[in-house]
Amino acid sequence: xxxxxxxxxxxxxxxxxxxxxxxxxxxxxxxxxxxxxxxxxxxxxxxxxxxxxxxxxxxxxxxxxxxxxxxxxxxxxxxxxxxxxxxxxxxxxxxxxxxxxxxxxxxxxxxxxxxxxxxxxxxxxxxxxxxxxxx
Numbered sequence: 001x002x003x004x005x006x007x008x009x010x011x012x013x014x015x016x017x018x019x020x021x022x023x024x025x026x027x028x029x030x031x032x033x034x035x036x037x038x039x040x041x042x043x044x045x046x047x048x049x050x051x052x053x054x055x056x057x058x059x060x061x062x063x064x065x066x067x068x069x070x071x072x073x074x075x076x077x078x079x080x081x082x083x084x085x086x087x088x089x090x091x092x093x094x095x096x097x098x099x100x101x102x103x104x105x106x107x108x109x110x111x112x113x114x115x116x117x118x119x120x121x122x123x124x125x126x127x128x129x130x131x132x133x134x135x
Contacts, residue, residue: 045072
């Protein structure tokens, strides 16, 4: 009894629309599906996002990495599948844009603050080091 077990992979949907339907939408139409703050920002940035997408297409044709300092850009469906390098203040962090990132900003995925790694305690930092000679 070799029964085939089919695992149904859940397809990504955003507000009831598939990724293919979302990619057909204009930026202003997609903005209507976002929450209010992101909607306002996306509507304000629509021209800037268009310019960014044109720049991305040119870079892809030349096989160059897409680097940006624009951490505040809203992620739209036409960006899904791109590998974008976002500046975190020190270097560029590579990010693969996927469906669940829609409506978020690029900067949310390039962390600017890292965990602090302390070294050994210095002279005078603890009680035991107070009795040690400085020489």
